[in-house]
Amino acid sequence: MNVSHGSIHPVDDVPTTDGAAGPNPPRVRMKDLPGMPGTPAGLALRLSQFLFSAAALAIMATTSDFPSVTAFCYLVAATGLQTLWSFSLAIADVYALLVGRSLQSHKVVCLFTLGDGMTSTLTFAAACASAGITVLIDNDLDSCARNHCAQFETATAMAFITWFTALPSFLLNFWSLASR
Numbered sequence: 223m224n225v226s227h228g229s230i231h232p233v234d235d236v237p238t239t240d241g242a243a244g245p246n247p248p249r250v251r252m253k254d255l256p257g258m259p260g261t262p263a264g265l266a267l268r269l270s271q272f273l274f275s276a277a278a279l280a281i282m283a284t285t286s287d288f289p290s291v292t293a294f295c296y297l298v299a300a301t302g303l304q305t306l307w308s309f310s311l312a313i314a315d316v317y318a319l320l321v322g323r324s325l326q327s328h329k330v331v332c333l334f335t336l337g338d339g340m341t342s343t344l345t346f347a348a349a350c351a352s353a354g355i356t357v358l359i360d361n362d363l364d365s366c367a368r369n370h371c372a373q374f375e376t377a378t379a380m381a382f383i384t385w386f387t388a389l390p391s392f393l394l395n396f397w398s399l400a401s402r
Contacts, residue, residue, distance in 0.1 A: 260323065260326070265319065271391070277377075278297065278380035281380065282374070291355055297349065300381070304384055307338075307341045311337075339396070352374065
């Protein structure tokens, strides 16, 4: 009969249990997840947020009649704020990557979480409001000939893409904050 037998291999260096680490040893954190602040994926998310929100801002600002609609003014304000926030955090990510620092202190993660939550919510609300007005102008009023519907739709799409790239940053920061 061919039966496998278990074997025990001796350990050369037996771990000590003399309490050298104290009664409460420090918690071991997992490696930073991709997309968190101070990681290359986090920098990529910040740069994509910056590029898409800057594109939405530039496209909407080049139209001459966006100030006549409150939702479009709100989109310009929200994407302007998102552009500034993403650019400043991209600079912080570049700095952290260049000097090898971690951006995982409690205060920094709390600041990033609050900022990402507010800017992503504002961007999403502005994109939804602009989408509603764009649908009203295009489908219901049939007045795209007199308006810049293509630019409005493009800027609204860029704002939604900005939100899709801002949401993972917020969720990763919130998860990191909640897991402490």
